[in-house]
Structures are given as structure tokens and as C-alpha cells.
Amino acid sequence: MKRVYSKEEVCIACGLCQVHCLVAHSESKDIIKAYKKETPRQPSRIKVQQKGSLSFPLSCRHCEEPWCVYSCLTGALQKDPESGIVTVDAEKCVGCFTCVVACPCSAIIPDFHRKKAVKCDLCPHLETPACVANCPNQALIFTDGATPGGTKVAAEGAVARR
Amino acid sequence: MVRKHFRYLIIGNSAGGIGAAEAIRETDKEGSLAILSDEPYHTYSRPLISEYLAGERTIEGIYFRPADFYKQKSVQAILGKKAAALDLAGRLVRLESGEELTWERLLLACGGKPIVPPMKGDGLEGRFNFITLNDARKLRPALKKAKEAVVIGGGLIGISLTEALVKSRIKVTIVEKMGRVLGAIVDANVSRLEEARLKKAGVKVVTGHTVQEVVASAERPEAVGGVVLDNGQEITCQILGVAVGVSPRGELVEGTDIKKGRGIVVDRHMATSHPDVFACGDAAEAYDFVYGVARLTPIWPNAYIGGRVAGFNMAGKKAVYPGGTVMNSLGYFGLPIASAGLFDPPEGNGYEALSHLEGETYRKVILKDGRIAGMAMVSDIGRAGIIFGLMREGVNVSSFKEALLSDEFSLPRCQMTCGREGSARNWLHR
Ligand SMILES: Cc1cc2nc3c(=O)[nH]c(=O)nc-3n(C[C@H](O)[C@H](O)[C@H](O)COP(=O)(O)OP(=O)(O)OC[C@H]3O[C@@H](n4cnc5c(N)ncnc54)[C@H](O)[C@@H]3O)c2cc1C
Ligand code: SF4
Numbered sequence: 246m247k248r249v250y251s252k253e254e255v256c257i258a259c260g261l262c263q264v265h266c267l268v269a270h271s272e273s274k275d276i277i278k279a280y281k282k283e284t285p286r287q288p289s290r291i292k293v294q295q296k297g298s299l300s301f302p303l304s305c306r307h308c309e310e311p312w313c314v315y316s317c318l319t320g321a322l323q324k325d326p327e328s329g330i331v332t333v334d335a336e337k338c339v340g341c342f343t344c345v346v347a348c349p350c351s352a353i354i355p356d357f358h359r360k361k362a363v364k365c366d367l368c369p370h371l372e373t374p375a376c377v378a379n380c381p382n383q384a385l386i387f388t389d390g391a392t393p394g395g396t397k398v399a400a401e402g403a404v405a406r407r
Numbered sequence: 408m409v410r411k412h413f414r415y416l417i418i419g420n421s422a423g424g425i426g427a428a429e430a431i432r433e434t435d436k437e438g439s440l441a442i443l444s445d446e447p448y449h450t451y452s453r454p455l456i457s458e459y460l461a462g463e464r465t466i467e468g469i470y471f472r473p474a475d476f477y478k479q480k481s482v483q484a485i486l487g488k489k490a491a492a493l494d495l496a497g498r499l500v501r502l503e504s505g506e507e508l509t510w511e512r513l514l515l516a517c518g519g520k521p522i523v524p525p526m527k528g529d530g531l532e533g534r535f536n537f538i539t540l541n542d543a544r545k546l547r548p549a550l551k552k553a554k555e556a557v558v559i560g561g562g563l564i565g566i567s568l569t570e571a572l573v574k575s576r577i578k579v580t581i582v583e584k585m586g587r588v589l590g591a592i593v594d595a596n597v598s599r600l601e602e603a604r605l606k607k608a609g610v611k612v613v614t615g616h617t618v619q620e621v622v623a624s625a626e627r628p629e630a631v632g633g634v635v636l637d638n639g640q641e642i643t644c645q646i647l648g649v650a651v652g653v654s655p656r657g658e659l660v661e662g663t664d665i666k667k668g669r670g671i672v673v674d675r676h677m678a679t680s681h682p683d684v685f686a687c688g689d690a691a692e693a694y695d696f697v698y699g700v701a702r703l704t705p706i707w708p709n710a711y712i713g714g715r716v717a718g719f720n721m722a723g724k725k726a727v728y729p730g731g732t733v734m735n736s737l738g739y740f741g742l743p744i745a746s747a748g749l750f751d752p753p754e755g756n757g758y759e760a761l762s763h764l765e766g767e768t769y770r771k772v773i774l775k776d777g778r779i780a781g782m783a784m785v786s787d788i789g790r791a792g793i794i795f796g797l798m799r800e801g802v803n804v805s806s807f808k809e810a811l812l813s814d815e816f817s818l819p820r821c822q823m824t825c826g827r828e829g830s831a832r833n834w835l836h837r
């Protein structure tokens with residue numbers, strides 16, 4: 246499936262992906278209103294990870310065997326069998342945040358104000374996810390990994406083993 | 408006598424049973440599949456019975472899967488019927504109703520039964536367990552008349568019940584035998600934070616004592632009027648909730664060759680000592696990656712994942728249980744707590760504990776030979792997943808252990824070992 250991948254060699258941690266993620270998931274889809282009027286503010290579903298000069302944004306991997314889905318107490322988290330997209334049904338979610346502990350990437354954000362889990366949904370209302378479309382450095386790519394564009398695309402070796 | 412045959416028979420219509428049914432249907436669309444439960448309901452989320460009790464959700468609102476789930480998955484749901492006996496040689500399960508179900512593969516996802524401490528005078532109206540939707544349904548009408556309640560057990564289930572009672576404007580006293588609440592899953596610091604929240608909400612917490620006697624009401628001798636503790640203290644109440652916990656329901660394997668410790672013992676494929684009988688969830692002792700042995704780890708995610716692994720293996724697709732441990736995320740009385748594994752390091756043996764407490768914000772990890780054997784986070788739980796992921800993967804964190812407690816702890820800090828690409832892989836069938 247198509248996922249959002251990052252290229253750490255060109256990410257400068259400007260945080261614009263976070264801004265545009267927030268706007269894309271706001272009521273108004275308007276940057277000013279989303280920040281100034283809609284309270285409590287929607288959390289961004291993508292988070293820039295940074296240490297010194299190393300940085301890259303991280304969002305949900307839409308895992309093949311998603312820990313979050315299997316840990317959800319209510320059935321709110323589901324992986325679509327066709328698209329592979331992992332989403333939260335806000336109606337069903339009770340904000341227990343078991344999924345937050347279950348996800349090894351901490352890609353689920355606890356929204357304590359609304360008592361809901363929020364996560365990347367790959368922007369179903371847009372052709373390209375907002376974070377990818379708005380990165381000024383093209384540090385984010387949206388691909389099924391068949392055409393490697395970034396260093397870490399489809400890399401499987403990043404998991405340290407016992 | 409009615410006798411029906413199924414390729415797959417699952418006993419238990421909850422986390423474990425559903426996890427298995429879904430995995431079976433991903434692998435085998437045709438083989439006949441039945442789920443049996445003595446609870447008469449569509450599959451529901453057990454932890455949500457408190458939301459139902461508090462009137463925040465309807466029964467349909469706590470369904471774990473959509474109403475057409477069984478139809479969609481071609482599952483025959485046999486609900487409200489109890490399995491009374493298991494005959495391994497005949498590969499059949501006899502129901503209380505007299506019907507017989509034969510099977511080729513059997514899953515025991517039977518969960519647990521409530522632990523009820525012996526109390527003098529027990530058996531009066533107004534005394535409730537808090538494990539099933541039926542328990543919550545029986546309790547609900549009692550909320551209207553009651554003013555005071557005693558909850559026995561200050562663990563997860565007891566606090567969950569307490570929260571629902573407080574929301575219904577009932578004054579609650581928790582009686583906990585141990586010295587502190589949540590003593591089975593968190594350390595004393597976290598217990599203290601939770602106790603402070605409970606007190607702020609008007610809940611009385613009595614620790615280090617037990618209920619010795621249930622006293623009848625003066626006006627209505629058939630109903631609960633109060634309790635007497637082991638120190639002689641009397642507490643008036645109209646509701647007595649028993650929420651001590653559950654013990655594995657292993658009655659079906661009693662007297663069979665299937666190996667049983669405290670729970671039904673399973674291997675890494677979730678198979679019991681009989682190759683065609685599987686078990687998972689609260690009923691089973693399955694691999695705990697912290698202790699390195701099979702243990703009871705009675706939480707919802709472990710039941711589901713264990714069920715999923717069992718389901719694949721039952722349908723002939725090899726899958727390995729990655730192991731589980733007791734992991735919880737709680738938010739009772741507004742205090743977010745994430746915890747997993749050990750909460751205090753055992754004496755000696757190379758354990759090390761690192762912690763940081765500031766107000767209601769707490770972070771703690773317990774290390775053994777450089778690997779995380781336990782964690783607790785209070786208030787700021789946003790990064791708990793990364794730490795739990797490192798713990799589950801058994802990553803050696805020695806070189807960045809101090810960073811685990813820092814505010815800006817993030818993936819680069821753990822040198823990307825949690826596999827931001829890797830986690831998309833399939834870990835079940837490796
Ligand atoms: C109030 C409460 C709050 C909880 N909160 C949390 C939480 O926040 N997080 C968490 O991770 N866990 C929580 N848990 C624990 C969690 O609910 C269990 O770990 C989980 O339900 C175990 O699932 P299971 O499939 O093993 O068994 P169960 O959910 O116990 O289901 C087993 C089913 O099998 C049926 N059955 C058993 N024997 C027979 C038989 N002989 N014939 C027919 N049917 C039979 C039972 O009636 C039952 O319906 C909570 C539990 C309770 C009670
Ligand atoms: S939230 Fe985490 S566990 Fe769930 S699919 Fe995304 S990366 Fe995987």
C-alpha cells in the first residue's frame with residue numbers, strides 16, 4: 246500500500262507538515278481559523294522527531310499487523326481490508342489510550358480534551374496527504390515503496406533484534 | 408438429541424474469541440465456524456460495562472463489532488448457552504441444554520470468573536459482581552435508590568466501578584486488602600497519585616483491611632445495609648460491589664488430559680497440550696516476554712492477539728505468539744496512567760530502576776541487563792508506545808537509558824531501533 250515516507254537528509258524540522266496536518270483535520274480547513282478559532286486545537290497527526298541535526302517526521306505506518314488495532318478495547322481502530330488504511334472511529338473511541346501504549350512508533354496521539362485517539366488517516370479527502378503536498382523540501386513522499394525515492398523506503402533492517 | 412458439527416468451535420465471544428474468528432476467516436472462508444457463549448449478547452467490550460453503568464453508552468454502544476458481524480464472517484453464534492463438558496476422545500462439547508457440538512479444532516477463550524472473598528452474611532440483595540454486562544444491568548436500577556456504596560477491591564476493576572458509581576452521585580468507600588490501590592500493576596508513587604485523585608472526587612479509600620461481614624438493612628432485612636471490616640469498623644451502604652478480580656475459567660479442562668496450572672497452559676502457537684485444542688486470554692497461561700515464561704496476563708490486547716495467533720494456527724497458517732505482558736492504560740478520574748511489566752525491581756539480580764517524579768508527572772523504567780523490564784508513565788503518556796515497543800522488542804537501551812525519562816525523548820534518541828519502517832512488517836508470521 247501507499248505510505249508516507251520521510252527523507253531525513255532533506256528534512257530541516259521546519260514543522261510545516263504538522264501545521265498542514267492540523268489544518269487538513271480542522272473543521273474549517275482554513276489555517277488562520279484552525280489555529281485561532283477552533284479550540285481546543287486539533288493535534289497534528291505527524292510529529293517531527295529531532296536530535297541535533299538529525300530530523301524526520303513520523304506518522305502512522307499503517308502496519309500489516311497493526312498492534313494498535315489488536316489492542317483497541319472497543320473496536321474503534323480498524324484496518325480497512327482493501328485499502329490497508331488504519332483509522333479510528335471517533336464515535337466508538339472512549340479515549341482509554343491503550344492504543345497509544347500499543348503503537349511502537351507512538352503514532353497515535355492522545356487528545357485529552359476530546360478524550361479521543363487521533364492518528365494519520367492519509368487524508369482520504371485529498372489526492373495527496375496534506376503533509377506530503379506541503380513540505381517545501383520534498384522531504385515527504387507518498388509511495389507504495391515500489392519506486393524507492395528515499396533512503397529508508399521499504400527498508401526492513403531498522404529493527405534491532407535480540 | 409441434537410448434534411452439530413463444526414470445523415472450528417470457539418468457546419467465548421469476547422476479545423479472544425473474536426480475534427480467533429477474524430484470523431480464521433482471513434485464512435479459511437469456508438470451514439464451518441461457531442462461537443459459543445453463555446452470555447446472551449452480541450460481542451461487546453467488557454471494559455466498557457462501566458460506561459454502560461454510568462449511562463454514557465447503550466448496549467449497542469459497547470458492541471465490539473458491528474451488528475452484522477456474524478453474518479458477514481459466516482459465523483454461527485450460539486449465544487446464551489453454556490458448555491458443560493468437554494470430551495476430548497469424542498471431540499465434542501456437551502452443552503447444558505443437552506445439545507452436542509463436535510469439532511475438529513477447538514478454542515477455549517473462556518475468560519475468567521469473579522473472585523469473591525468469603526464474607527459472613529453474604530447473599531443479600533444489593534451485592535453485585537462487576538465482570539459482565541449482566542452484572543452492570545442488574546446494578547443499574549439499584550443506582551436510583553442507593554446513596555452509599557462499598558467497593559471491595561482497589562484494582563483496575565474496582566476503580567472502574569467506583570468511577571461509574573461516582574458519576575451516578577453515589578458516595579463510595581473502596582476497601583482494599585493491600586496497602587494501596589492498583590497495587591498489582593503500579594508502584595507506590597503511582598498509587599499515591601491515584602489515591603489523591605480518588606479523594607478529590609470524594610471517594611474514601613480504606614487500605615490494609617477486608618470486609619468480614621455483610622450486615623442486613625434494618626428496614627429491609629433481605630437487603631444490604633452495611634459492612635463490618637476486619638478491624639470492627641462499620642460502613643453503611645446500600646450497594647456492595649465485589650471487584651477483586653477474576654480467576655481463569657478452566658472448568659472445562661478439569662479432569663481431561665489438558666495441562667493446567669492456574670490457567671490453561673499454552674505454547675507459542677497458543678496450542679494446549681492437546682494439538683487441536685487451543686486457548687487464549689484470561690483463561691490461559693501464555694508466554695510473558697518480561698518473565699520469559701507462560702503466565703496469566705489478563706488484559707484485553709493479549710486476549711485478542713493470542714486469539715488471533717490461535718485462529719491462524721487452527722486454520723493451518725503458522726503464526727507465533729510474540730508474547731504479552733500485563734500492560735494497561737488507565738484514565739480513571741482524569742489521571743492518565745500507562746504501565747507495563749514490572750513496577751518495582753526485584754532485589755538484586757542486576758535490576759536497575761530509573762524514575763522521575765514532578766507533581767503528577769511521573770516516568771519510570773526498570774532495566775534488566777540493559778533491557779526494559781517495566782515502565783510506568785503518569786500524565787504525559789504520549790511516548791509510552793515507543794518505550795513499550797523497545798520493551799517488547801527486547802532492545803538493549805543501555806547507551807541511551809537516561810534519555811528514556813527526558814522530555815524530548817523521541818525516536819532518534821533510541822537510534823531509530825524501534826523501526827519506523829520496520830514496524831509496518833508482519834511480525835506474526837515471521
Ligand atoms: C470492569 C472491567 C474493566 C476492564 N478494563 C480493562 C482495561 O481497561 N484494559 C484491559 O486491557 N483489560 C481490561 N479488562 C480485562 C479484559 O476485559 C479481559 O482481559 C478480557 O475481556 C479477556 O478476554 P477473553 O476473551 O479472554 O475472555 P472474556 O472477556 O472473559 O470472555 C469469555 C467469555 O466466554 C464465556 N464462557 C466461558 N466459559 C464458558 C462456557 N463453559 N460455556 C459458554 N461460554 C463460556 C464467558 O461467559 C465470556 O462471555 C477489564 C475487565 C473488567 C471486568
Ligand atoms: S498507529 Fe502505530 S501500530 Fe497502528 S498502524 Fe500506525 S504505526 Fe502501526
Ligand code: SF4
Nearest residue numbers: 317338339341342344
Ligand atoms: S483510545 Fe480509542 S482507539 Fe485507542 S484503544 Fe481506546 S477506544 Fe480504541
